[in-house]
Amino acid sequence: MSNHNNSSVETFNRFVEERYRDLINKMSELINALAGDDKQNKVSKAKIAFEASNSLSQALAVRDRPQWLQPISNTLQNYINHNGHQNVGNELINTIGLFYGAATNHKWAFDFSDDKGFDFDGVFKKYESESQIPMLFDKIVEILEKIVKCEQLDSRKIIVSLEKIIATLKKNRDGSYFSMMASWNFAITYLKNVAWNALLEIPGLNVLVNSLRETLDETNKEMEKLNSNMQDDLHKQLHAEFPVLKYNALPIPKQIALTNDSVVDVDVTPAGGPGS
16 A cells, blocks of 8 residues: 555544544533433533534445444434433433443444455444334343243243243344344244244233234334345445345234133333333
């Protein structure tokens, strides 16, 4: 690499580092504001932090954007759009708790080679962060954990099977495209072949099982949307069809058929909804 290029790289690194440090400082100021009672100050600090996150994001190629950046930016925007409402305020605090440590410890490492290969996971992370899939994985885990704790479920085999699904979804929630898709396929297949019929036979689980099925169906649709977005993005980069990402929606188990007509299930409040 020539001296001129070395100089350009150093300039770029300083440019990114300045915007990164600015975001970290603005986030620190926001955290201090969130600990107080001045709502307008909180919203004002959130706007400043959001502008800093946008500035950093725009300075980076998609493949160079760290995984923590988009979730923080999205939650800041949501907080601003709702003028600091308590529910989105709690969401903002939770998001900061999840990603602030990774943000403050981030080390930049850019690839300035001439390699023009596809950044497959970079494209995946971009669209995954814009999707509902991480939240839906969490909701599936939440419902399965409630089912495992139900006294009506007394089959050790089924409990162990559900615990395997829970652990797999948790472990691969923030993984690569392959690990996420593999864990999703595993969860659906294992549920359908090992646990579903047994769960249908327990009347006390009607509400949870129906809620689980609805969440699985919603996740299936989000998976299809994610793959479609990735397909379109890679298609634009390649200027030709990219056949690898053809997603075939998985067969979701059927909705529970009540054997007692007097039993009427009520909807389960979605995670993050009213009363949660």
